[in-house]
């Protein structure tokens with residue numbers, strides 16, 4: 001059954017800053033109060049910058065202080081079916097992993113949150129009303145290493161896809177998901193998986209995280225009795241890899257490549273926050289795997305907490321400023337958490353431990369969870385309805401009506417309540433309509449192509465300083481018509497100015513079942529214009545500037561340079577096919593270059609009436 005979403009109040013991203021204890025020299029960061037801090041310039045100690053956040057944790061703050069003050073408060077939303085995210089951000093060596101993971105003596109956010117979530121579900125199920133509900137908690141753990149999504153619970157080199165379902169939940173099909181009965185289960189799965197995370201020694205951190213690590217925890221509660229309401233929420237705990245200034249890390253080779261990927265994805269994260277703050281229509285979530293994964297945490301459906309970790313040493317001064325600037329702008333991001341609830345049909349319902357993947361707010365799971373199938377789309381047309389030929393619209397509507405009666409396209413449900421004779425007539429009508437529709441679509445396509453060519457072929461001077469215009473697909477509706485000609489003969493459907501000829505294909509004719517095949521005719525360019533167009537392309541290849549060459553399809557900056565260099569060395573090309581002699585251009589590439597450019601080169605042809 002379709003999920004129901006109940007929007008809660010908007011929730012601003014909560015931002016706290018944590019300062020790591022100083023390991024050498026005079027610190028350049030000092031706390032002012034429980035919310036504010038000051039950064040002192042390394043050049044002039046009188047120069048200071050002040051920041052204010054939801055909470056500031058100084059270097060004496062404990063793991064418990066931070067967890068209880070900033071993380072625990074958002075976990076309560078999970079049982080309401082709302083998502084939550086905690087994200088540790090900051091330069092390398094500033095204490096992100098310490099904050100999120102900690103050590104056996106000083107456990108960090110992750111073990112504390114898991115203990116609490118498991119405790120919460122246990123308490124809820126043993127409360128007086130809790131007996132009516134089944135609770136389940138499960139986890140997945142992944143890293144994003146060099147733009148690859150890797151499963152840490154079942155490590156392999158396979159880069160897992162990130163998908164979005166129709167309710168805009170982010171899913172990772174194929175990601176392993178483990179059911180957690182208690183904290184012991186969590187430790188059993190999590191500790192070995194943490195060792196799978198990519199870490200390495202750099203000059204700034206002996207165990208530097210080379211990837212972004214994401215722990216996904218799913219909390220579901222399902223009503224035992226009908227209507228089996230089910231609420232599912234996702235908790236995302238993220239230990240980001242640190243931004244790195246490679247002049248200081250001394251990174252080389254693989255380390256340098258890793259830090260390139262880390263810095264690039266953090267840059268996109270910053271652009272995402274900028275776009276959200278400026279209310280831009282396009283937020284570049286898709287520009288990196290990290291932001292794609294965080295799509296429902298930043299400016300999305302989660303209660304989010306950002307922990308900005310900063311290091312106090314003077315040599316971290318610029319990193320500290322850039323981290324605090326990121327944190328300051330993140331404060332303004334507003335999320336819209338909602339409760340998502342599904343009703344499960346009794347037959348589809350299983351006990352949670354049998355079916356950990358069911359439910360649509362899941363982070364995705366190996367076997368059980370599948371991405372929701374896309375909603376059945378209405379029959380598509382080539383052009384917006386209002387631009388289509390009225391007869392075609394009539395046919396489309398008729399077909400849709402018939403398909404509805406029949407139970408949907410492709411599903412040939414018997415029309416049980418319809419008398420047999422009517423049923424046969426209805427089915428025949430449906431077949432005919434489908435056939436006609438197919439034909440009309442083919443014709444529409446052909447006529448669009450024709451209209452496109454006619455538009456492209458406005459006479460222009462041969463040496464035009466402008467680059468040849470790129471063919472623009474235009475929605476032009478022409479009266480539907482088909483010109484039949486004897487085999488091998490050609491006709492010009494648009495009179496003297498026509499540029500296309502319709503030619504019947506060998507061995508094909510209209511007949512029963514022909515509507516299901518490709519049309520029995522094809523469109524071809526008028527031969528005289530074809531020759532002219534090739535000639536124009538050749539002129540362009542021999543005389544065109546780099547800019548004009550780049551304006552051709554399939555020619556980028558590098559190829560344009562190579563073509564000009566070849567021209568200088570060997571003189572003009574004698575035919576377009578000579579392009580094969582240019583470094584890196586194969587016969588196949590030249591053929592596809594020709595195909596892609598013949599139309600736009602036609603724009604340079606002055607049209608004369610076709611030869612009689």
Ligand SMILES: Nc1ncnc2c1ncn2[C@@H]1O[C@H](COP(=O)(O)OP(=O)(O)OP(=O)(O)O)[C@@H](O)[C@H]1O
Pocket residue numbers: 019020021090091092093094095096097098099205207208209210240241242243309
């Ligand atoms: N609040 C803290 N108290 C005590 N030690 C800390 C604290 N924060 C960090 N450290 C220590 O500082 C060192 C670097 O911390 P950590 O590895 O957590 O940095 P990081 O930001 O995760 O770095 P990277 O991005 O390179 O992985 C570790 O030895 C860690 O134990």
